[in-house]
Amino acid sequence: MLARLRAKGERITTSRRAIIELLSATDDHLTVEDIAARVQMTHPEIHLSTIYRTLESLELWGVVEHVHRGHAPPIHHLANAHPHVVCETCGRVSDIPIGALDELALRLREQFGFVLHATHFALMGECELHAGQEE
Amino acid sequence: MLARLRAKGERITTSRRAIIELLSATDDHLTVEDIAARVQMTHPEIHLSTIYRTLESLELWGVVEHVHRGHAPPIHHLANAHPHVVCETCGRVSDIPIGALDELALRLREQFGFVLHATHFALMGECELHAGQEE
């Protein structure tokens, strides 16, 4: 993976390595703050703004993606496109299968010419534990 | 509409009246900043923080809703639940039919027990003019 970046002619720096390793090691859905906290456990010198910039670069290179979750800050993970659902009550993020939005995407494209980016936002609602409550 | 609020025992104030009138008069998708600018044309004394609080109240009472749009600030409109799509390139917001997400909602509920709030976030992607470009 680092090799892939090197092949692209990008530099391998401490923060890039640290963030890629962190995201590779977990399936969690991490906010920038989460990432900073964990990266800084081993590399306290890595500044928050560097994390923002690193994530931005990694995203540009297709290594990382982020997902918007309404009121909550976005989450980041290795590029591995699948849609997400977020419970508006407890904040839990769950993955849903790749393809779950295909039918919708097709319909939007045919009827409105709109090309859905199904992984760049979360579907919001209530998980089974909180269904029925309001936000 | 104002009568409906009065019936609920809520007070009718200048900012509440102004915001309801503004939102009733347009189909646009307005950010808080848009709302402030327009309301303040006729009521310059209405403070931005009042607009936030008024929108919060109106939302609590089911008169107004807001929709999240990823990077862009949320938009507000009279409660009139239907889903939205947002072009990530030009920012344009379009309404899509009530029910366009029903099938998806049903499937999420059956398979994951997840109750979709189909109008509390926008579907992101590219409109017909910008399809193919990246964010």
Place this chain on the structure above:
DNA sequence: CGATAATTGCGAATTGTTCGCATTTCCGAT
């Protein structure tokens, strides 16, 4: 190694939103 362009650390600036609090306003009871 040494040059050089990319990247970082850092703090300050921005943006969007919330809060505390003194003052004002709404509205039901007088």
Place this chain on the structure above:
DNA sequence: ATCGGAAATGCGAACAATTCGCAATTATCG
């Protein structure tokens, strides 16, 4: 009509998340 008290407002300060400018550092190439 007007009074009293709760509710809402205006205001500025506080906050949170993110971006920026810039000097110092560092990864890579020759």
